Amino acid sequence: MSLKSQRMIAAKILKVGKNRVWIDPERIDEVETAITRSEIERLIKDGVIKAKPVKGVSRGRARIKHKKRKMGRGRGPGSRKGAKYARLPRKRRWIQTIRAIRKKLKELVQTRAITTQTYRKLYRLAKGGVFRSKAHMLQYIESEGLYRRKPR
Numbered sequence: 001m002s003l004k005s006q007r008m009i010a011a012k013i014l015k016v017g018k019n020r021v022w023i024d025p026e027r028i029d030e031v032e033t034a035i036t037r038s039e040i041e042r043l044i045k046d047g048v049i050k051a052k053p054v055k056g057v058s059r060g061r062a063r064i065k066h067k068k069r070k071m072g073r074g075r076g077p078g079s080r081k082g083a084k085y086a087r088l089p090r091k092r093r094w095i096q097t098i099r100a101i102r103k104k105l106k107e108l109v110q111t112r113a114i115t116t117q118t119y120r121k122l123y124r125l126a127k128g129g130v131f132r133s134k135a136h137m138l139q140y141i142e143s144e145g146l147y148r149r150k151p152r
Contacts, residue, residue, distance in 0.1 A: 006031050006049075009040045014051040022050045100134045101126045108141075118146045 003023060010021045023031050027048045034040050043049045068074060080087065105126070109119045122137065131137040141147060 003028070003031055006034060006040060009037055010044065010049045013037070013041060013044060014049075016051045020052045020054075022052050024048045094129075097131075097133060098126060101131055101137055104134050104137065113147055114141070115148055118148075122146070 007018050007021050007023070010023075011018045014021065024047075030048060031043060034043055040049065065074070102123070105114075105119055105122055108114045109116065114122070118141075122141070125131065125140075126137065131140065
C-alpha cells in the first residue's frame with residue numbers, strides 16, 4: 001500500500017515537491033500497480049495524479065493590523081524597536097521643519113509683513129538651525145520687533 005516510489009516519480013514529472021502530489025483516493029489500486037515512469041505519466045494525463053496548488057501566506061491579518069496601526073494602536077513605547085531617530089531620521093525631521101519655516105517666511109514677505117532684508121536675515125538664521133519651529137521663529141520676529149511698521 002506504500003506509494004512512496006510512485007509519489008517520487010510523479011513529483012519529478014510534475015516538477016513539484018513530494019508533498020504537493022495528489023493521488024485520487026478512489027483509484028489508489030491503479031497507482032499501486034504503476035511502477036514505470038510512462039505508467040505514471042499516463043495516470044497524470046488521466047487526472048488520477050495531480051499537483052496541488054502552491055499555498056500562499058494570507059495578508060488578511062496584516063491588513064487588519066495595518067488598519068489598526070493607522071488608528072494609532074500598537075505604536076506605544078513597548079512596540080518600538082528602533083531608536084527615536086531610526087523611526088523618524090533627523091534629516092527627515094529637519095526637512096519638515098525647514099520647509100514649514102521657509103514657507104511661512106515667503107508668506108510674510110508676500111503679505112509685506114517683513115522687509116526683503118529682514119527676510120534674508122531670517123532665512124539665513126533658519127538655515128543655521130536657530131529656530132526650533134515656525135512658532136519659535138514668529139516669537140523671535142515679535143520679540144526683535146522685525147515686523148514692518150505700518151505707515152501713518
